[in-house]
Amino acid sequence: MARKTQTQETAVSCGTLRERTRRAIVQLLKQEGCLDAETLASHLGITAMAVRQHLYALRDEQLITYQEESRPMGRPAKLWQLTAAADRFFPDGYAELTLSLLNSVKQAFGEAGLDRLLEVRSKQQLESYNQQMKGKRSLKQRLNKLVEIRTHEGYMAEVQAQADGSFLLIENHCPICAAATVCTGLCAKELEIFQAVLGDDTHIQRVEHIIAGERRCAYQIIPH
Template structure:
């Protein structure tokens, strides 16, 4: 039984006992939202091969529990192409729902970094954080021109997804945003912000332009969002 199922079973009783159909389906919904969210109910239904009514029932339960929230904003390819009628709802995990995905190694990682800081100081923690991000992005060449920034952003997003960050991008105004919908070190980063700061620094160097971190999961936001301007390269 997953950590998420355990949390929900304790709160909801028999409805989410280990192996129950509802528990397994809600785990599958959560997994999709982590990997590819925000998603519409129809997208979730199609991917899981269940009815739209069934998906809505699970989404209603997860929303009532405070684990999922809905937005009428458009995402991805749908942005800027709204048709007639009522806007579709897009569902994503809340900070509370994401918190139930805590990894078993969080306590160990936190203890290790505290020991490193005590033995070698804050600079050692910062070096560790930077080395970690550089390993994730080591195959990415810095953007050589302003025209190359968008392509480099996509490479960064792909590398982050491969490292467990469930990342996508979206164009907003004159820039593009890197949206990390899951952070495998979120609970550790809450205590050690150097992990987030190292990401921002490496993104800036690879893209050759000042980037701005707008939100982080470690601070309780639903995603880590980094804005990248596309109008110039320093």
């Protein structure tokens, strides 16, 4: 087999770098929401001009779009955001299979059967989380571990400390979104699990919800 020429190897390398950069842009827009080219460039350590080239290429693939925002000086800024087509880059939790199973359970056993299924699932999930929480005594330790668990499950989770002493648990992606849309009990059970895992000395409330049309799910956690 003939060896690749230096030109071919350079082309492959450039193509790989280009794809990595565009995937990083998609990841940042998923994580942070709407961003302009300058902010993306700062995150990526490249020029705003280079970022714009990638942004327009991603737009041509219908993966991102933008809205203009007026600025005090100069032209309006383009704030870039993902389109629904970009969902394919993130885990979907086998949406079609899950929906089919949920509908089958409802048809076979009714709403009571579906509620029972959610109870069993929640019990198993809570047992798993508590097992992984061993040795995590402080709220901050438990939150960090919960973020690790949820990120591993595909939720792109993070936690932010707030000025008032509370915390914001953020999930930038929902791998079970399709299932949660038709079975709202899934979201209700997750809120109960978070409360159980973090302890009775905290109050948790959902303040943003993907199912309600927002970009992410977010939970305010207030220590008592």
